[in-house]
Amino acid sequence: MIHLACTLGNLGYWDYYSTLMKVKDIVSNQRIITVAESEELYTNNINKVLQREISENRIKALSEYILGTDERFFSSLVVAIHKGSPKWTEIDISNTFDIEGKTLDEKSIDFLSSKFGVLSLSGNEQIFALDGQHRLKGLRKAFKDDNTIGELEIPVTFVIHNQKRLEKTRRLFTVLNKYAEKPKGAELIILDEDDAAAIITRRLVTEHPILSLDNAISSSKTGAIPKNDYKSFTTLVTINKINKILFKKTKSFYTKRPSDNELDELYKVSSGFWNSVFKTFPNIEKYINGGNDVKIDNKLISRKSSSGGSLLLRPIGQELISIAYSKFDDSEIANFEKKLVKIDFNLSNDYWKYVFWNDKMLGKELRLKKGIILKLMGKPIKGYNIDNEMKRIYKLYNKIYNFSIKEV
Template sequence: MIHLACLRGNIGFWTYYSTIMKIKDVVSDNRIITVSESNELYTQNINRILQREISPIRINKISNYILTTEERFFSSLVVAIHQGTPKWTDIDLYEQFEIEGNAIAEDELISLGSKYGILSLSGNEQIFALDGQHRLKGIRKAYGQNPEIGDLEISLTFVIHNHENVERTRRLFTVLNKYAEKPRGAELIILDEDDAAAINTRRLATEHPILSRQNAISNSKTGAISNSDVQSFTTLVTLNSINKVLYNKPSSYYTQRPPAEEINILYQKSVTFWNTFFEIYPEVTSFIDGNNEVEISGERISRNDRTGGSLLLRPVGQELVAKAYMKFAQNEMDDFANRLRQVNFNLSSFNWKYIFWNEKMLGKEQKLKTILLLFILGKNNDSNYIHREMRRVYGLNNQAYNEDLIQRIN
């Protein structure tokens, strides 16, 4: 028997009970199981499919988070009680409470009293998680590796499942899993406190003398800038992607927060890159400050639907420059700056047409895009590959390719 202090509430058709449980009480003897481990909501065939939807990678990440992060925290698991004899016992409030010197009226005390109670579980119930399948399995794995975490407390919300109305519980399972939108893109970058790239992305957007300016960062939630936004320079998602290019770490590195000193070292890498970028192209700083008449090498830079404008003002172009930057050693930065300054980044130019631009931005040919810029900058010598691939791309657009037009910078 286990007794849980609870708050009781009601929404729609559901009475629910909010409580806390120790991890050891959640996982011992599989007191709480996943939907796919129960035969109550779905058949074995459906359960096998649900089981395949549970990702071992996510389970491992959650387990590692619990075991290695002191600041660990979870949102509530939503679980359904089935079978057994769960019992609710009200806690009467006889005490005359005062809040800020004002007594709580008797009718309010009666109402409050109906919300407090004890939920008693005998152990013969079947309890399955409607929301939090990965968290539950991650908790199990972490407890299996280190039982000392068993006294940690997690939050749960219980609902009572009626065997005669399986459809209602299925619908709740669907709503919790289908319509619960997980943070992603810019929102995830804003919220993530473990990913060093995300942490430094926020810092760039708030502290860097240029990237913190009003028009520097678009309000886009993705890596793309809306066609209607002709003023913004880049996006949070792009800054984050460039950070990961500069840091050159495996994806697993971003699942656990590094020490502050390490984060600062990485941040300086970001600052050095962007300082170099804006030193090479002071015109871009002028663009960010609202000057729409900026020119580079006699051509006005912009982002437009007619010619595409400048690749420098496109997030994909900024990431392309970061990848090229990483191929130059620190003692080659002057050479990098001189060469990059000579590159024609006009999207309608011979360099980029049909690769990045054909009346709209093109997303394919990632390898060719990267190698082409390195070839132009003199950091790649595979002319056979470049000309073969360019001939292919131009041919797909029924255009003749003239290899003499791509000029390497020496």
């Protein structure tokens, strides 16, 4: 038997109890199970599909977060309770109850008395998670690896499941998982305090002398700059992608916040790349500052040109430059800059046309795009014949490829 301090609430059809439980009480003897582990809500064949939706990688990442992060925090698990004999006991608030020296009025006391209580669970209930199934499995794995986390307290919201009204609980499960949208894209980059790439992205757009300029960053929530945005240089998502290219870390690295010293070193890596780009093409800063008729190598740079403008102003172009940069050692950066400045990034150039641009930006052929920039920079992909690939692309457009891409 466990007794949980609760508040009782109502939202339309549902009465619910908000409380907290120790990790050991959640996971021991599988007191709380996933929907797929329950025989109550769906049939076995649907449960098999639901089980496949649970990602082992996400469970592992959550477990590592719980065990490896002192500032860990979880949003509330939403669980349905049925069977057994859960008992709700109200806590009577005395008429002499006061707050900050003031006695509460009778109406307030009645309201509070109806909301505070104890939910007692005997252990013979079946409880399944409607929202937070990955968190639940992450807690199980973390507790198995280190049972000292058993005393940690996790917020839990209980709803009472009526066995005769399955469709109501199914609908709640759907609403919680379909409409409770998780942060993603630029929003996640802004919020994430563990992902080193996101942390450095925010630092760059706050501290870097050029990336912190007003027009440097688009308001886009994705990696693409909107078609009607002719002023912005890049996006948060693009900078974040570039960070991950430059840092060369595994996925698990981004689940736990590095030390401040490590973050400082990563910032040096990322800012070093951008400093190199802006040093090679100083007129980009003029573009960001709203300059008119800004030119690079005597050619106007823009994104609204009928010819596509400059690849330097396209997120994909910036990502590819970072890939090339990552192939050069620290001692070779001067050589990187020397080669980079020789490349014509106008999208009407023969070696970008039909690969990146044909009256609009083209999204496929990522390996070929990488291959072109690396070949131009003298770091070709081994065993990859660029000219054969270019012949194939040109043939798709009924064109003849009659030149060769060479190192600049």
